[in-house]
Amino acid sequence: MKKIKFIFKNLSLSTKFTLYLLFVITLFCFLFSTIIYYFLKNQAMEEARREAELLITQIDALGDYVKEELRPSLFRFFKESNIKEDFILEAMSTTHIRTKVMRRFKTKFVDYDYRRVSLKPINPQHLPNDFERKILKNFMQNPEIKRWENIVDFNKDKYLVVIKPIHVEKECLVCHGKTKDAPKSLLKIYPRKEDFHWKVGDLMGLEAIYVPLERWLLEIKHIAITTFISGMLTVILLLITIEGVFWTIVGKPIKKLTVHFRNIISGNVPLSQRLEVERGDEIGELLQSFNQLANHLFEAQEAIKTYAQTLQTIFNHITDPxxxxxxxxxxxxxxxxxxxxxxxxxxxxxxxxxxxxxxxxxxxxxxxxxxxxxxxxxxxxxxxxxxxxxxxxxxxxxxxxxxxxxxxxxxxxxxVTEKKKIEEQMAITEKLAAIGQLAAGIAHEINNPLGGIILCLNNILKTSMDEKTKNQHIELINQGLSRIQNIIKVLLDFSRTTELNLRVCEIKDLIENVLKLINYYLKEKNIKLKIELEQKLSPVYLDSNKIEQVLLNLILNAVDAMENSEEKVLTIKVYHKDGKMFIEVSDTGSGIPPHVAEKVFDPFFTTKPLGKGTGLGLFISKSIVEQHGGKIWFTTSEKGTTFVVEIPLEGRRIHEG
Missing domain, CATH: 3.30.450.20 (PAS domain)
Incomplete structure (x- = not known):
């Protein structure tokens, strides 16, 4: 089946057209011949029924004549003439007369047959065969049936069989009643000792006409087949003519178009070469449309070549891989x-x-x-x-x-190697700017213990004291120097230029380190500090020095944002959520205006007075957080601003540099 489909797909258009047309017309001829066959068959059946009806009517008329006129006349004649004969079979038996007449009918119409049978006939030759017994049984079971008709096969021939039941009438009982009442002449011909026990109305037998149909059906088949063959021969001649006309008008120019198209595909003919158009019909319009399409494709092809060369040039001149x-x-x-x-x-x-x-x-x-x-x-x-x-x-x-x-x-x-180096330099610059802002606070933090140290030294040098008092002064000097040393260490750690040094850190310690640098500054600005830490904070894998720088930048920005606020509250909140750590730095300032909000992370963008800010703090903070695989964003309103730092705890990807 697949092979047939493949072959059919590869046939030419004219062949497919011819095959389709042949199939359709063949189907039409077949249907037409079938319709003719069944029409003629029905006509033949009607004709057979008419013939059967004529025969039955003629035979019934003959029987009625014998029964109603001839037989009564002979009985009167025998009686009036004192003739001893009381029954003449050839003249008075309706069954005998009908049978003899039909035998003479069959001499000219051999295939026709007439049967008059009974279950208890006077003449044993009139016993029914098996088929007629079945019909008699059917009549007995269905007394309302007055006629039976059907097509039956006998000896490989078809017959229309019309059968009528024979019911006992009063006149029938003369011969088919009691033996003592039967004509003596009839008993001599067909002797019997037993009486018939028929009653008026009983089913006595049947009368059947067999009309042959085989000859008619053969003629009908011959007519149908002849019609089909004649139609097919006409169709074949018509298809040959149509095939020639179709090839001349449609197939040939399409073949020319196909060859031209294949030559274009194979490269033997340029796309710009046009086909000659010599016709003004639909085929000519098709060829003209093909020429327009080919020209359009040629122009598109040339444009694509130009675009491809341009794109290739641009592609190759992109400096990044x-x-x-x-x-x-x-x-x-x-x-x-x-x-x-x-x-x-x-x-x-x-x-x-x-x-x-x-x-x-x-x-x-x-x-x-x-x-x-x-x-x-x-x-x-x-x-x-x-x-x-x-x-x-x-x-x-x-x-x-x-x-x-x-x-x-x-x-x-x-x-981004050079960019990273520049960012590191900018980070150092921002650190120095932050240190400059903290200078006063750091000086104050150092000056307090330094004053105490000087006072203790003066007391030791200028005042006589016992050993215990002297040791107490030395201990106070020691404590002051340790405090100064701790402040300088924190300052050095913050300002040191290092590579990204990832290690496990406690976020609480980072916040405390930043607050050591900023506490005096917060007090000086009258800032109230609120710390909200989740109870069980997990250690985080990060660069403590750089995250401290992020926190310091956010805190300094928050302090500056509350410069003119009545209520100055700085809130630092740390919590876990969905495998990430979140650090929030909130202020109670007036919020960030929309035109500023979209630029806060841009490098060198600042709203601070000249000399107070570099505009790099948030830019560098964002870079540091992203290096740790995290994110930074903010929310703002008229009641204040909150910056959120998100750092992954597990499954994170930390970037060096």
Whole structure:
């Protein structure tokens, strides 16, 4: 079946048209011949019924004549003429006369037959056969049936059989009643000793006409077959003519169009070459439309070539590495920068095939990032550092197929080594700016113990005292020096320039270290401090020095925001949620205006007076938090502003640098 479908699909249009037409007309001829056959068959059946009805009517008329006229006349004649004969079979028996007449009828119409039978006939030859017994039984069981008619097969021939039941009438009992009443002449011919026990109205027998149908049915079949064959021969001649006309008008120009199209595909003919149009009909319009389409495609092809060259030029002149990578980590398309990085073995680029699904998804490498893109179906961007001291910001964007499945990724890499160095320098600058703001507070913190130390030294040098008092003064000097040393240590730790040093830290300790630097400043500004720490805070893996810098920047900004507030409350809140730690720094200032809110994280943007701020604090804080795999954002209103720092506790990805 599949082979037939394949062959049919590859046939020419004219052949398909001819085959379709042949099928339709053949089906039409078949249906038409079948209709003719059944119509003629019904007509023949009606004709057979009419003939059977004529025969039955004629035979019944003959029987009625014998029964009503001839037989009574002979009985009177025998009686008036004193003739001893009382019954003449050939003249007085309706059954005998009907049978003899039909025998003479059959000499010309051999296939016709007439049967008059009874279950108890006078003449034994009139006993019913098996078929007639069944009909008699049916008449007995269904006395309301007055006539039975059907088509029956006898000796491989078909007959229309019409059967009528014979019921006992009063006149019938003369011959078919008691033996003593029966004509003597009849008893001599058909002797019997027993009486018939018929009563008027009893089913006595049946009368059947057999009309042959085989000859008519054969003629009807011959007519139907002849009609079908004649129709098919006419159809074949018609199809040959139609095929020739169709090929000339439709097939030939379409074949020309097909050959021209194949030559274009194979490259033997340019797309710009036009077909000659010599007709104004639909085929001519088709050829003209093809020429217009080919011209449009030619122009589009040339435009695509130009665009492709332009895009390739732009692609190659992108200074950052850019490539299309499949899921086996194989680079399919790349620009010059990417190819140079591969040859130089520089940065996080793909240079060998691999299986991303086998990579450790907790690692920060291009292969693991592909796995994350496949699993999340979202773009991924990460900072990656190299052993040579380089820093790279790598981006992977998914490419989907029609079903929404990731099939490739676009890989884009930024070399941010210089940017990182600049950020570190800016961080140092911001630290120095913060230290400048804290200078007065730090001086006060150092000046208090220093005054005590000087006083104790003067007492020791200028006053006579016992050993115990002297030791007490020395202990006070020691305590003051330790306090100064602690303040200087915290200051040095804060201002020290270091790489990202990740270690397990207690967030409570970080907050206390920052407050050691800021306590005097808060008191001087009349700031009320509220600390809200969750009872069981988990240790966090981070760079304590840089997070302290973030906290200090946020606190200083909060203090500045409350400069003109009546109620000055600084709130520091720390809690856990969904595997992350959240640090909130809130103030009771007037909030951040909308035009300022969208720029607060921009570098060098500040609303502070000239010389008081660098505009780098929040920018650097955001950078530090993102390096720790976290986020920073804020909410603001007329009642104050809250900055939120989010740092992952587990399953996080920490970026070095």
């Amino acid at each position: 850019l490539a299309l990578v499949n899921l086996n980590c194989k680079v399919e398309v790349s620009n010059r920068a990417y190819q140079e990085w591969i040859s130089q073995k520089k940065g996080p680029v793909f240079n060998t095939e691999c299986d991303p699904l086998k990579a450790d998804q907790n690692k920060t490498c291009p292969i693991a990032l592909i796995r994350r893109v496949i699993e999340t179906q979202q773009p991924v961007s990460e900072y990656i550092s190299s052993t040579e001291g380089g820093y790279y910001y790598t981006h992977l964007y998914p490419v989907f197929d029609q079903t929404g499945k990731v099939i490739k990724v676009v890989h884009y890499v930024e070399d």
